[in-house]
Amino acid sequence: MTVSDLHLPAVTPTDSIDWQAIPSPAFVLDESRLRRNLSLIQSVQRESGAQIIVAFKGFAMWSVFPLLREYGITGATASSLNEALLAKEEMRGEVHVYAPAYSEAEFPRILELADHLVFNSFSQWERFRPQVEAARAAGKELHVGLRVNPEYAEVETDLYNPAGPFSRLGVTRREFRPELLDGIDGLHFHTLCEKDSDTLERTLEVVERNFGEYLRHMKWVNFGGGHLMTREGYDIARLIRVVRQFREKWGVHVILEPGSAFGWQTGWLVSSVLDVVHNVKDIAVLDISVSAHMPDVLEMPYRPRILGAGDPPEQDHREATDAPAGFPYIIGGTTCLAGDVVGEYVFDHPLNLGDRVVFDDMIHYTMVKTTFFNGVKHPDIGILHLDGTYERVKAFGYEEFKAKLS
Ligand SMILES: Cc1ncc(COP(=O)(O)O)c(C=O)c1O
Incomplete structure (x- = not known):
């Protein structure tokens, strides 16, 4: 007997969620x-x-x-x-x-x-x-x-x-x-x-x-x-x-x-694009930090899944098949740490300012490990309810940042 043999309740399909309507950045538990x-x-x-x-x-x-x-x-x-x-x-x-x-x-x-x-x-x-x-x-x-x-x-x-x-x-x-x-x-x-x-x-x-x-x-x-x-x-x-x-x-x-x-697999970190810069490749700078908000990505390390984005094809494969490359971006965070980067992902559309970039499976070992490194805005904590409504249960501001220091 595995998870799929149990008759568990259905879950909200990710393509039915209006990500633009969720204020960014936010940890969203479904x-x-x-x-x-x-x-x-x-x-x-x-x-x-x-x-x-x-x-x-x-x-x-x-x-x-x-x-x-x-x-x-x-x-x-x-x-x-x-x-x-x-x-x-x-x-x-x-x-x-x-x-x-x-x-x-x-x-x-x-x-x-x-x-x-x-x-x-x-x-x-x-x-x-x-x-x-x-x-x-x-x-x-x-x-x-x-x-x-x-x-x-x-x-x-x-x-x-x-x-x-x-x-x-x-x-x-x-x-x-x-x-x-x-x-x-x-x-x-x-x-x-x-x-x-x-x-x-x-x-x-x-x-x-x-x-x-x-x-x-x-x-x-x-x-x-x-x-x-x-x-x-x-x-x-x-x-x-x-x-x-x-x-x-x-x-x-x-x-x-x-x-x-x-x-496990109960929600996402919703972020948005603050800038796209170019240094040989296109690099999207998001309003989150890998180091401060999903440190396991750097510690374990592992490559998180981004909804609607894939892996870049191997260079050889791209040349051999002449496959459309999509829109590749290096995805990075908003601290000054050079390694505040998740890697390169291919999107099916060009990224514009304000577009949502949604990291999958970002509920366990994230909120409990976050920091205020660089003073970057801490993502809200919110719940996507069964009826589709979004509830922001916690927002973090200057007071929370200051309270950690003296
Ligand atoms: C003593 C102890 N109990 C429970 C846990 C929870 O483990 P997990 O989140 O992998 O289920 C840990 C994780 O480090 C642990 O050290």
Whole structure:
């Protein structure tokens, strides 16, 4: 069973959207696409018995949290005090917290907010254990977990591989200290990034091999994020089977905390052309910044899709077929960074000032990562509703820019 076998609600076709009517620049979340993802996630949650919570690091657009709740999402995972506060205030479900290290200054507040608290090391657990025990003695119900590092990952990019050499993320089998497990009722691992469920299955084999003797004393296991269940072709049946088998075998509650899977293919970054300059090639300067508004394009790196634009043909191919070249442009942003460029794209029409250029799949890991570099205008955040109306939910001005500085 894959995404296409599930009978999910239809989504608004992109060619029916009046892009010129959307003020630029803007991150535009499409309600129909989000609902589609949510109904899929809801089915997986129901069929597998796993609890699926949203990882704020990837998706934290809080104006749509009521929609998440509508589809049975019962909590969020936070990587910091700020995200934990947002979880409490806006998601209003269970607050799960994991960070590579907690500071003395922030820990007491994090402890107050958390329902599930995951430590990255035994040294952090030992440091904060007295506070945890005091809170429990005072009546707080708190699940405490430890992140383990199975030292197995199929992630190709080092930047996104938490199980690579000398990783600081999670305790390896060699460093494991079973004598300190008293008070810990769950294990957490996170080694996937945009992966399918076959990778999860292979990872679980390693987790069981390395940590099996401790699993049977646990109440819950958190499989982290990176389960891209909303991607076309993802093997959902396998995910459901693997989760069910694990739950039955170890008698544990299973938690998945994807971020990308929620926001995957749910909207766009709408930009417009500010200028077209010429330096051997035509170069369109847009009212957005790759570096400030879609940094993963430069970090991963990857080439985003632009609606209605294609790749430039290979030079050889163009000469051989004499194929019409269309209108090629190098697409760049409005900061002074030379590399603030996405690459060359071919349009079927010449670009004019004010024309919209729409980047696809720009909801997850964008809004959460943006900066005010160069002071460039931050894109609005908006929602395209099911009835076709556009709602601007947030605009950013000088005050937000200034508030980040002093
Ligand atoms: C601990 C942890 N949980 C969950 C996630 C969310 O992963 P994704 O957005 O790929 O599903 C991440 C991502 O880095 C993570 O580090």
